[in-house]
Amino acid sequence: MLLRFVPRVLLCLLVLLAGCASTDSDPPSGMATVTVAELPVEARRTLELIDDGGPFPYAKDGSVFGNFEGLLPDHGRGYYREYTVPTPGSRDRGARRLVTGQGGEVYYTDDHYDSFRAVLR
Template identity: 40%
Template sequence: MSRTARTVGALVAATALLLSGCVDVDSTPSSETQTEPASAERSTEGSGGPGDLLPGAEGTSQPTADDAIDDRPAADPTDTDPTDTDPTDTDPTDTDPTDDDQSEQPELGAPGIPACDLLDLPATALPVIEDIEAGGPYDYPRNDGVHFQNREGILPDEDRDFYREFTVETPGLDHRGPRRIVTGGFEETDPEHWYFTEDHYESFCEFDPDRAEVG
């Protein structure tokens, strides 16, 4: 073979080799082209609706300020203001209503006439008091319920029809005895004053049948 023929053959071979290399470069996919579909697949994999992702998973949205407010612990409804007052507290200036009732009751006893308690009277006085409040009948109808003249002047001076006297029997005696209840007031069954004498009008004490000191 001549030198010229060998040169031409070498050029043809080199041209063929060069052409084959270009074809390989164009047909080989680039790294970017190969990685893009995988990235797309990963981005779509597991991308379900809201709430499908577990906490901390890829793609979870960052908490917002509203979420932080919602996560704050709720206030305990049992907590109370330390300044609240006990509804059971009462005003120390409040007074016992029974004190007013006692203050409204009239004082017993006139000048020279002491007060006495119902329980200090003899037992035979109690049925007489009941008969007076019932308007009778009395054990001594001719003597009980008659007007007492107050000639001794020991009781307060009143009209002649103001006082009435009633017999309180003394056990062991066969007569009326010295004990009496004298009432004052114009209403026979609801007297304003009650007096007791155990020595036939020489001394008196005033009592109230509705008031008795027990204990």
């Protein structure tokens, strides 16, 4: 009985691992991309802060991004977080943001969510 059970458990584990290997970090089909090196220096600094877990200079950094524009892949509320990319000379937060997903994906917008580019890391 136990010997018949073990192969089934191993098969289930392999299926689960295969599912984990495919991540959402690949850019959606047709979406423009940008490499980290091509990002503005301020965006690279913000990405470093995200990787380090902060501290962030703006109170809204790390807040939920709702994807109301529908330009990013559809996920449940709370999947995406947004971070300000400072704009030199701007008197407010400006229009530049990095948006991260729970699957490790990162998106950059420099026009306040009118368009996004997937960041290739």
